[in-house]
Amino acid sequence: MNKNSSNIMALAPNTSKKRETVCIFGTGDFGRALGHKMIQSGYPVVFGSRSAQISSLIPKDAEVLSHAEAAQKAAIIIIAIQRQHYNFLTPLAEILHGKVLVDVSNNLKINQYPESNAEYLAQLVPGAKVVKAFNTVSAWALQSGTLDASRQVFVCGDDMEAKQMVMDIVRALGLTPLDQGSLLAAQEIENYPLQLFPMWKFPIFLSLGLTAFFFFYCLIRDIIYSYVYENKDFSFFIAISIPNRICPILALMLLALVYLPGVLAAILQLYRGTKYRRFPDWLDKWMLCRKQLGLVALAFASLHVLYTLVIPIRSYVSWRTSSSILSQAQKNETQPLNTTYAWLSDSYLALGILGFFLFVLLGITSLPSVSNNVNWREFRFVQSKLGYLTLILCTAHTLVYGGNRFLSPSSYRWYLPNAYMLSLIVPCIVLVVKCVLIFPCLDKPLTRIRQGWERNPQSSE
Numbered sequence: 001m002n003k004n005s006s007n008i009m010a011l012a013p014n015t016s017k018k019r020e021t022v023c024i025f026g027t028g029d030f031g032r033a034l035g036h037k038m039i040q041s042g043y044p045v046v047f048g049s050r051s052a053q054i055s056s057l058i059p060k061d062a063e064v065l066s067h068a069e070a071a072q073k074a075a076i077i078i079i080a081i082q083r084q085h086y087n088f089l090t091p092l093a094e095i096l097h098g099k100v101l102v103d104v105s106n107n108l109k110i111n112q113y114p115e116s117n118a119e120y121l122a123q124l125v126p127g128a129k130v131v132k133a134f135n136t137v138s139a140w141a142l143q144s145g146t147l148d149a150s151r152q153v154f155v156c157g158d159d160m161e162a163k164q165m166v167m168d169i170v171r172a173l174g175l176t177p178l179d180q181g182s183l184l185a186a187q188e189i190e191n192y193p194l195q196l197f198p199m200w201k202f203p204i205f206l207s208l209g210l211t212a213f214f215f216f217y218c219l220i221r222d223i224i225y226s227y228v229y230e231n232k233d234f235s236f237f238i239a240i241s242i243p244n245r246i247c248p249i250l251a252l253m254l255l256a257l258v259y260l261p262g263v264l265a266a267i268l269q270l271y272r273g274t275k276y277r278r279f280p281d282w283l284d285k286w287m288l289c290r291k292q293l294g295l296v297a298l299a300f301a302s303l304h305v306l307y308t309l310v311i312p313i314r315s316y317v318s319w320r321t322s323s324s325i326l327s328q329a330q331k332n333e334t335q336p337l338n339t340t341y342a343w344l345s346d347s348y349l350a351l352g353i354l355g356f357f358l359f360v361l362l363g364i365t366s367l368p369s370v371s372n373n374v375n376w377r378e379f380r381f382v383q384s385k386l387g388y389l390t391l392i393l394c395t396a397h398t399l400v401y402g403g404n405r406f407l408s409p410s411s412y413r414w415y416l417p418n419a420y421m422l423s424l425i426v427p428c429i430v431l432v433v434k435c436v437l438i439f440p441c442l443d444k445p446l447t448r449i450r451q452g453w454e455r456n457p458q459s460s461e
């Protein structure tokens, strides 16, 4: 039995409406994968190829003909061929007249050509109706059936009827078509698969910048200062102590930066008295990458947990513990239990544990597979209410950690405060402003504005 045929089980064999034949030009990876999927969905498939020989890789139920013969058998032709080979279509222009040509191609670089591949195809075959689709779906995902995360298929084209025909095929394959408008959108759609983590750039560069800043800050305060004034070599702090200071600082600051744009947007809306005026570009972009900022913050919080777990096995820590015991023995005195300190220490740990637990919960609910299963209100509850609770717990964790050291002169070396004190600035600003915003005199107008009310309707036009 043919190896391929075993995989091909028609998904919709009993559909009352007979599916129309689809032609695919090109028997390469993508053409074959799409052909498999189409046959599974009940479409008769004919391949147009330079070589009409049947290979074992080609789906068993498909025909392979020359380009001209195959094109005549279908109203829709999928061009699964790289753009640089499109010239072969020019002599076929007459046969392709009036047909729907589906451009699935991608480029190697963003904006590689002056016009999109789909527009180029439309210029080469002016009588055809060109539709751009399927370029964001990979051959591998089509064949392995792992399309869960990428079910969306961006579709664009100038001919509404042609676009509708392609969208029907997309739906029949179990995918979700997203109409992106006219063929002018093709360039943007072709750039999607080439973008390198666009939403991650700001969070990653910001966290790298902050990491570098706090690293040098701690280096100066904790290592260089001790070396200069106390002649002590604490350079080994670079391995665990300093990272374990930087990680919670970044986790807290980045978490606060997730909520700061929302607070700024609320202030802007209140000031303008409308939600219909666009936010500045920087604020829009900042709001779009809040999820990524939150996930980077979660990564730093997780590292902080790991670094904290190894504290008891550090040789510096066991040396400090034993020298404290020895000094008590030498003085023949026992330090009484300081219950205030014990309370502070336990509260600090408890706040950290609860904060981290909610942090993880926020991260889990931001996963598409989870967020798709909760409704809008549930999602908002978790991301907004629990998010603020996480910020409160983590801020309190840091405040309790500081305890009475905030006012102690020994906390200031070369007039530099402890790094964790700096990390509290943004979260405290966010929490204070948020508290002000929930006063009814501000919350009520803000809620009305968000429901569409305008203080001065003419000014927003």
Ligand code: NAP
Pocket (backbone or CB within 6 Å): 025, 026, 027, 028, 029, 030, 031, 048, 049, 050, 051, 079, 080, 081, 082, 083, 085, 088, 104, 105, 106, 107, 134, 135, 136, 137, 138, 139, 140
């Ligand atoms: P491929 O494996 O290299 O196949 C391309 C096919 O084009 C060849 O098998 C050949 O088919 C045909 N061809 C090659 N040179 C030709 C020429 N001079 N004249 C006419 N036909 C020629 O490439 P692919 O991965 O299938 O990609 C095909 C298209 O799909 C590309 O535009 C790509 O950007 C797009 N795409 C691919 C993927 C993917 O995951 N692979 C995903 C999305 C979009 P015959 O031998 O049958 O003539």
